[in-house]
Amino acid sequence: MALQTSGIHHITAFARDPQQNVDFYAGVLGLRLVKKTINFDAPDVYHLYFGDEQGSPGTIITFFPWPDSRRGKIGGGQVGVTTYVVPPGSLSFWEKRLQSFGIENSASSRFGESYLAFTDNEGLRLELVEREEGPASTWSFGGVPEKHAIKGFGGAILYSVDSASTRHTLEHVLGLQPEGEEEGYARFRAPGELGNVIDVPVESVNWGDGGAGTVHHIAWRAKDYEQHEAWRGHVRQNGFQPTPVIDRQYFNAVYFREGGGILFEIATDPPGFAVDEASEELGSHLMLPDWYEPKRAQIEAGLMPIQVRELKEGEQ
Ligand code: ZN
DSSP states (O other), X not given: OOOOOOSEEEEEEEESOHHHHHIIIIIITOOEEEEEEEETXXXXXXXXXXXXXXXXXXXXXXXXXXXXXXXXXXXXXXXXXXXEEEOTTOHHHHHHHHHHTTOOOEEEEXXXXXXXXXXXXXXXXXXXXXXXXXXXXXXXXXXXXXXXXXXXXXXXXXXXXXXXXXXXXXXXXXXXXXXXXXXXXEEEEOSXXXXXEEEEESSOOOBOBOSBTSEEEEEEEESSHHHHHHHHHHHHHTTOOOOOOEEOSSEEXXXXXXXXXXXXXXXXXXXXXXXXXXXXXXXXXXXXXXXXXXXXHHHHHTSOOOOOOOOOTTOO
């Protein structure tokens, strides 16, 4: 049977100030910090994961906050916009909430849906859309009631330097269903309930430049380790050069650069974030993989302390 991803597993982006990053994604958006760890390839930098209460696949945005890094430029070869989904009837709540924190936002529409667009504190482009599908959030924080809380990703807009190539890969490699074109966007749908609607501008986009405020990569779901191995072979058979399987502690990963310049990852749903920390304590300790434990004191000394805190309006 042909492989088909059920949608986005996670999206990883660059930031600068780790406390401002926590304040935006937990304090303003009301997401849960589900894991506080380090960049396994650069242990002097945090790796922060925000998602729903359990950090379910399809809800997770992750950041490498690197205080001295330069600002990037959003453009081709990147996820241009990350879309979050909220319950029907919630956009007006969010419009008021963003305004109360001084965050500019604007309304737009695509494929008959209304979107509220804004950026995070680094300039990363985000938007909210109302949809029925997707399980309701069970997490409430900082004045976001459960009934209006973000459920997870609605999807993303991919900025490709070779739009035809990216669209071909979405359909013929990842198994997404094309849903036609409208006003310069092609829409694709995966069978999952979250992170399942992907839009691609039909015209190619000029190269962006990586750095704070840009997405580094987008990961797609593989349901288990066996399917993950099959995905690696499938990607290679389609002419891409996947990395070996890499253990990322909370999932296994394989990366490849697609033809439109965007770094794609295939990530396993298991084992998830409760593998090294109790569900009720997710995000509350600095978690290190075993191979870094002997250096814990040194690593902790090099990281800026951060805390999840409730914000007053206008504080962000
Ligand atoms: Zn990743």
